[in-house]
Amino acid sequence: MTRHDHQLHEGEALKSAARDRLTKQGEQWTDMRASVFDALAGFDKPASAYDIAEAVSKKQGRRVAANSVYRILDLFVGANLARRVESANAYVANQHPDCLHDCIFLICDTCGQTVHLDDDSLSGGVRQAAKGAGFSAPRPVIEVRGTCEDCSGS
Amino acid sequence: MTRHDHQLHEGEALKSAARDRLTKQGEQWTDMRASVFDALAGFDKPASAYDIAEAVSKKQGRRVAANSVYRILDLFVGANLARRVESANAYVANQHPDCLHDCIFLICDTCGQTVHLDDDSLSGGVRQAAKGAGFSAPRPVIEVRGTCEDCSGS
DNA sequence: TGCATAGATGTAATGTTGTATCTTACCCGA
DNA sequence: TCGGGTAAGATACAACATTACATCTATGCA
Numbered sequence: 001m002t003r004h005d006h007q008l009h010e011g012e013a014l015k016s017a018a019r020d021r022l023t024k025q026g027e028q029w030t031d032m033r034a035s036v037f038d039a040l041a042g043f044d045k046p047a048s049a050y051d052i053a054e055a056v057s058k059k060q061g062r063r064v065a066a067n068s069v070y071r072i073l074d075l076f077v078g079a080n081l082a083r084r085v086e087s088a089n090a091y092v093a094n095q096h097p098d099c100l101h102d103c104i105f106l107i108c109d110t111c112g113q114t115v116h117l118d119d120d121s122l123s124g125g126v127r128q129a130a131k132g133a134g135f136s137a138p139r140p141v142i143e144v145r146g147t148c149e150d151c152s153g154s
Numbered sequence: 155m156t157r158h159d160h161q162l163h164e165g166e167a168l169k170s171a172a173r174d175r176l177t178k179q180g181e182q183w184t185d186m187r188a189s190v191f192d193a194l195a196g197f198d199k200p201a202s203a204y205d206i207a208e209a210v211s212k213k214q215g216r217r218v219a220a221n222s223v224y225r226i227l228d229l230f231v232g233a234n235l236a237r238r239v240e241s242a243n244a245y246v247a248n249q250h251p252d253c254l255h256d257c258i259f260l261i262c263d264t265c266g267q268t269v270h271l272d273d274d275s276l277s278g279g280v281r282q283a284a285k286g287a288g289f290s291a292p293r294p295v296i297e298v299r300g301t302c303e304d305c306s307g308s
Numbered sequence: 309t310g311c312a313t314a315g316a317t318g319t320a321a322t323g324t325t326g327t328a329t330c331t332t333a334c335c336c337g338a
Numbered sequence: 339t340c341g342g343g344t345a346a347g348a349t350a351c352a353a354c355a356t357t358a359c360a361t362c363t364a365t366g367c368a
Contacts, residue, residue, distance in 0.1 A: 032346065050324070068346055070326065087240040087295050089325060089354095104280065106289050115287055122279050126258065126296060129273055134303030135260050141241050142280060143295040149288030182364095186317065202354070222317060224355065243325095243354060 014041060014095065018081045021097045025079055035060065036072045037093065040082060045112040046090030049073055085114065087143045092116070102127070102140045108148035115148070168195060168249065172235045175251045179233055189214065190226045191247065194236060199266045200244030203227055239268065241297045246270070256281070256294045262302035269302070 018037055019029040039055040040047055047055075053069045073091050076082035081097045084090075085105050092105075092114060102123030106115045123140050130138035172191055173183040193209040194201060201209075207223045227245050230236035235251045238244070239259050246259075246268060256277030260269045277294050284292035 028345075030345065048325070063347095065347065065349085066325080067327075067348090071346080086297070104283065106284050106287055106292075108289075117283055117287065119279075119283055122276070122283060125273075125276050125279065126298060129258065129271055129276060130260050130298040130300060133260055133269055133271065134306075135262075135298060135300040136303075136306045138260075138298045138300040141295070141297040141299065143240070144280060144284040144289060144292045145295065146284060146289040146292040149290075152290045182316075184316070204353070217318095219318065219320085220354085221319090221356070225317080 014093065018076075018093075018097055021081060022075075022079050027075065027079065032064075032068065033072050033075070036069055037076070037081065040073075040076075040091060041093040043092075046085045046088045046092050046107070046114050048090045052091070083116075085143065086141050087145060088112075088114075102142065104142045104144070106144045106146065106148070108151055109145050110147055110151035113148050113150070168247070172247075172251055175235060176229075176233050181229065181233065186222065187226055187229070190223055191230070191235065194227075194230075194245060195247040197246075200239045200242045200246050200261070200268050202244045206245075237270075239297065240295050241299060242266075242268075256296065258296045258298070260298045260300065260302070262305055263299055264301055264305035267302050267304070 015034070015037060019034070022029050022033070035056045036052055039052045039059070042055065043051065049066050049069045052073070053064050053066045056064045056069070073082060073084075077084055077091070079097070080094055080100060082091050082093055083103065083105075085092060085107065088107055095116070099118075101118040101120065104117040104119060104122065106117065108114070123142060126140045126142060127138050130140070169188070169191060173188070176183050176187070189210050190206060193206045193213070196209065197205065203220050203223045206227070207218050207220045210218045210223070227236060227238075231238055231245070233251070234248055234254060236245050236247055237257065237259075239246060239261065242261055249270070253272075255272040255274065258271040258273060258276065260271065262268070277296060280294045280296060281292050284294070
């Protein structure tokens with residue numbers, strides 16, 4: 001596995017990195033988008049759009065509809081601020097929105113905790129295999145379901 | 155990519171291989187299961203449970219409910235007769251139910267066609283990475299979204 | 309034979325995830 | 339201040355998945 005020497009953001013730093021990234025792409029950093037990002041980053045495991053809608057609703061004391069959240073999540077995924085975890089139908093905040101990786105998620109079937117690896121040699125191999133089969137614009141989805149260390153111990 | 159020298163089944167041969175495999179596991183090969191397998195194998199791209207329910211319903215002239223199909227698909231996936239394509243919420247028949255592979259799906263975003271690779275070195279690398287991170291019983295999900303050769307040409 | 313039982317399937321309802329469409333609110337430049 | 343554009347709200351609906359419980363059927367055994 002490759003080591004990351006780039007910045008791992010958290011809390012306010014992550015939030016402002018996300019804001020910078022989005023505005024740099026010509027998109028607006030609205031209150032609603034900030035709220036969705038906060039909620040997403042506040043979860044310690046992948047959150048569904050509905051989870052986020054509920055969290056934002058609670059925080060703001062008004063009902064926020066799921067479709068608004070979806071729109072914003074799509075935008076985030078497009079801007080590399082968030083990732084979709086396909087096998088969980090859920091989303092996670094990207095801790096380093098400024099680096100482009102094909103990332104690998106390890107999702108615990110027991111507790112839902114998800115850890116995130118970047119291994120460009122593995123994902124590169126998958127990309128190569130796809131290209132070799134005639135696929136263009138490949139976007140690898142590499143996830144592993146299993147049991148995390150904490151859960152397998154208990 | 156590794157070459158397959160094992161048997162690739164199709165049509166009746168595939169069906170009987172599937173039946174053998176299932177019965178060998180102590181499960182029954184019922185009419186309903188045969189119908190679901192037929193329908194699944196009859197699609198040329200990943201089929202959702204509802205697609206299959208509809209196909210079976212049409213063929214039998216009676217309404218088959220989704221949950222029956224889900225039950226059987228779960229059984230099939232457990233017995234290696236079928237695979238779930240996570241990023242498509244859909245299922246495909248496994249062409250060689252007797253071999254255990256972590257397979258790789260390439261799904262065309264345009265036409266939905268899905269090709270299936272077995273590359274044990276890639277999937278092994280992913281397994282290794284997961285184990286290295288403390289994950290046990292890893293089940294890799296490796297899929298690639300992109301554009302197939304046919305669709306990128308047009 | 310007839311009954312008990314376990315497994316398979318049917319029925320219905322419901323929950324979760326994702327889109328489509330139209331409307332409204334707001335900002336900003338002309 | 340008007341007009342165009344983007345963001346977000348409201349509503350409906352489509353697609354995917356699960357649950358609880360009823361019924362059927364094959365099988366073994368008294």
